[in-house]
Amino acid sequence: MSSIVKKIELYKDFKKIIQVFKEPPFSEQLTEKEMIEEYDSYLEKGVSYGYYYNDEILGFIGILNGIQQGHPIKLYNSEEVLYVNGIAVLKDYRKYGIASTLMNHAISEIDLYKIYAIYLRTNYIGSKLENIALNVGFKKIEENGQVITEDVTFERNNGKISTDKRMFMIKHLKK
Numbered sequence: 001m002s003s004i005v006k007k008i009e010l011y012k013d014f015k016k017i018i019q020v021f022k023e024p025p026f027s028e029q030l031t032e033k034e035m036i037e038e039y040d041s042y043l044e045k046g047v048s049y050g051y052y053y054n055d056e057i058l059g060f061i062g063i064l065n066g067i068q069q070g071h072p073i074k075l076y077n078s079e080e081v082l083y084v085n086g087i088a089v090l091k092d093y094r095k096y097g098i099a100s101t102l103m104n105h106a107i108s109e110i111d112l113y114k115i116y117a118i119y120l121r122t123n124y125i126g127s128k129l130e131n132i133a134l135n136v137g138f139k140k141i142e143e144n145g146q147v148i149t150e151d152v153t154f155e156r157n158n159g160k161i162s163t164d165k166r167m168f169m170i171k172h173l174k175k
C-alpha cells in the first residue's frame with residue numbers, strides 16, 4: 001500500500017476528483033464537455049498532479065501557465081508565472097496533509113530559472129486554502145495596504161447565480 005503524487009494521465013481520474021466542486025460552497029454545474037475542456041487545458045497549457053493511494057486518486061492540483069485574464073499580477077510577465085487553478089481532496093481524506101503535499105510537490109517541480117512566481121485565487125472569507133497557502137510561503141496580494149479582491153459570479157447546480165468575494169495570494173520564487 002503506498003501513496004504517490006504523479007501527473008494525472010487518465011481523464012477518468014480527473015473526472016472523479018473534480019466532482020468535489022459539485023459540493024457546497026462551490027455547487028458548480030459541470031457538464032461532460034466542461035470537464036473535458038478543463039482536463040485538456042492542463043494537458044495543453046499547464047499540468048495537473050494527482051495524489052494517489054493504491055492507484056486511487058484522492059486529491060488533485062491543477063496548474064495553468066501564465067497570468068489569467070484580468071488577474072492583478074503586476075510584477076511579472078505572463079510567461080514567468082504559474083496559476084493554481086484548482087485544488088481538491090475527496091471529503092473523507094481531508095485534513096491529512098494531502099493538499100499541502102500537492103502544493104509542495106507542484107512548487108518543487110517548477111523550473112526556477114524561468115518561473116518567478118506562482119499565484120492563486122481563493123475565497124476572501126472562509127477559505128480552506130488560505131492557511132495551507134500561507135504555510136508554504138504564499139502572501140496575500142495587496143495594493144496600498146489593502147488586500148486586492150474580486151467579485152466572482154457563477155451559476156450553482158441549483159441554477160442560482162451566486163457571487164463570491166475572492167482574494168489573490170502569491171509565492172515569489174526568485175528574481
Ligand SMILES: CC(C)(COP(=O)(O)OP(=O)(O)OC[C@H]1O[C@@H](n2cnc3c(N)ncnc32)[C@H](O)[C@@H]1OP(=O)(O)O)[C@@H](O)C(=O)NCCC(=O)NCCS
Pocket residue numbers: 020059085086087088089090093094095096097098099100101122128129130131132
Ligand atoms: C481545501 C482542500 C483542498 C484542503 O485539502 P486537505 O488535504 O484537507 O488540506 P491539508 O490536509 O493539507 O490541510 C488542511 C488542514 O488540515 C491540517 N492538517 C493537515 N494534516 C493534519 C493532520 N495529520 N492532523 C490534523 N490536522 C492536519 C492542516 O494544518 C490544515 O489546517 P487549517 O485548516 O488550519 O488550514 C479541501 O478541503 C477541499 O478539497 N475542499 C473543497 C475544494 C476547495 O475548497 N478547494 C480550494 C479552492 S479551489
